[in-house]
Amino acid sequence: RVAYVNGVYQRHAEATIHVEDRGFQFADGVYEVWSVFGGRMADFEGHMTRLHRSLNELRIDIPMSAESLTRVLKETIRRNRVRDGIVYLQVTRGTARRDHPFPAPGTPPSVVVTSKSIPFARxxxxxxxxxxxxxxxxxxxxxxxxxxxxxxxxxxxxxxxxxxxxxxxxxxxxxxxxxxxxxxxxxxxxxxxxxxxxxxxxxxxxxxxxxxxxxxxxxxxxxxxxxxxxxxxxxxxxxxxxxxxxxxxxxxxxxxxxxxxxxxxxxxxxxxxxxxxxxxxxxxx
Ligand code: PLP
Missing domain, CATH: 3.20.10.10 (D-amino Acid Aminotransferase, subunit A, domain 2)
Structure with missing residues (x-):
């Protein structure tokens, strides 16, 4: 299994994020979950639109274009050979020395994507x-x-x-x-x-x-x-x-x-x- 972490597909068992990621320290991040049927995502646009709304409400920068994000979601599903299951996306305000206010402008958001199989029969x-x-x-x-x-x-x-x-x-x-x-x-x-x-x-x-x-x-x-x-x-x-x-x-x-x-x-x-x-x-x- 693999996970996408900030531009790199890492082995799932070793996929890591920094200890000073604001998601870890402040729950300063958002997520989405898509159902996957036959390797394809359901209600795709709805979840993508809500992701952008969540980011907007919290003033977290859009990490990448919708096209790039779509490619990463699909690639994570493909690399994990998920037919039926879910794909999970998390975006946080990024990594910065721990302090409550937002980090300096330009601090890149962290992006993680994982995908797992769940038997549809269950x-x-x-x-x-x-x-x-x-x-x-x-x-x-x-x-x-x-x-x-x-x-x-x-x-x-x-x-x-x-x-x-x-x-x-x-x-x-x-x-x-x-x-x-x-x-x-x-x-x-x-x-x-x-x-x-x-x-x-x-x-x-x-x-x-x-x-x-x-x-x-x-x-x-x-x-x-x-x-x-x-x-x-x-x-x-x-x-x-x-x-x-x-x-x-x-x-x-x-x-x-x-x-x-x-x-x-x-x-x-x-x-x-x-x-x-x-x-x-x-x-x-
Ligand atoms: N309500 C809460 C609190 C949730 O966490 C979720 C999904 O994770 C839902 C409702 C259902 O939302 P959706 O249909 O978009 O998965």
Whole structure:
């Protein structure tokens, strides 16, 4: 395996970044993850556009042209012989002697790309059965719309889920409303049959998979209510599921041990997953 590190493809086991990289010291960096199908990236433009937005919001220099970056992403996938899996890109504000303010203008951002295989069959098996979700307090900052590598609250939430044998943690604000998953966007079909997901003005990440699903929902003629839902509403829902690159559309069959619907993946989640996979594979580059 190889990793791309600042212009060089290094052996993965030996790939390193400087100890004074600002990503390491301050979580001063952003990232993106693309799903890979048959060696090609899904939702390519959406993730690329969001990367540029994240960099822009944090005033990190664009490290290289979109064309060069695309070439590096593709080459990393190719060199790692990834058919199905993910490709990960991280850009930090670069390496400089540790000091909180931004380093001197012209300090080059650090760029790392890795790619790994994930058997598609594993995700399909999980989706066929459905997975467990637990809730966890959302203790994050006020700019969760930026995809930064500052993920400690997400790490703690995900580990709390794993400790309870669950796949994902849904984070909950002080009002008792679900914000999003630790690395996914959260959805329900509420007890009135309405599809619900939190609006992206409310301090969550605007998921690229979420956006792709929304276009399909419209095409299917399903009504969407872009409005936060409470943990109580989620537990009483007919269906629950979550979306992300890598997870696609994943049905949740329990929340904090409470069975959702009949305890099986719901029809809307199942249909959206199939449709998403079909379109994502077709449009992958
Ligand atoms: N929300 C959070 C906090 C995430 O970290 C992610 C993905 O990593 C998502 C939502 C889903 O975003 P996407 O569909 O773009 O992968």
């Amino acid at each position: 995700s399909q098996a999980q989706a066929a059965k459905g997975v467990a979700v637990v809730t966890h307090p959302d203790i994050r900052w006020g700019r969760c719309d930026i995809k930064t590598v500052g993920l400690l609250p997400n790490v703690l939430a995900k580990q709390a889920a794993r400790d309870k044998g669950a796949y994902e943690a849904w984070m909950v604000d002080e009002m008792g409303l679900v914000t999003e998953g630790s690395s996914t966007n959260a959805w329900i079909v509420d007890k009135a049959g309405k599809l619900r997901t939190r609006d992206t003005q409310a301090n969550i990440l605007k998921g690229i998979t979420r956006t792709a699903i929304m276009a399909m929902i419209e095409a299917e003629g399903i009504e969407l209510d872009e409005r936060p839902f409470s943990v109580e509403e989620a537990k009483e829902a007919k269906e629950a599921f979550f979306t992300a690159a890598g997870a696609f559309v994943m049905p949740a069959i329990s929340i904090d041990g409470v069975k959702i619907g009949d305890g099986k993946p719901g029809p809307i989640a199942t249909k959206l997953r199939a449709r998403y996979l079909e379109e994502a594979k077709r449009e992958a580059i």
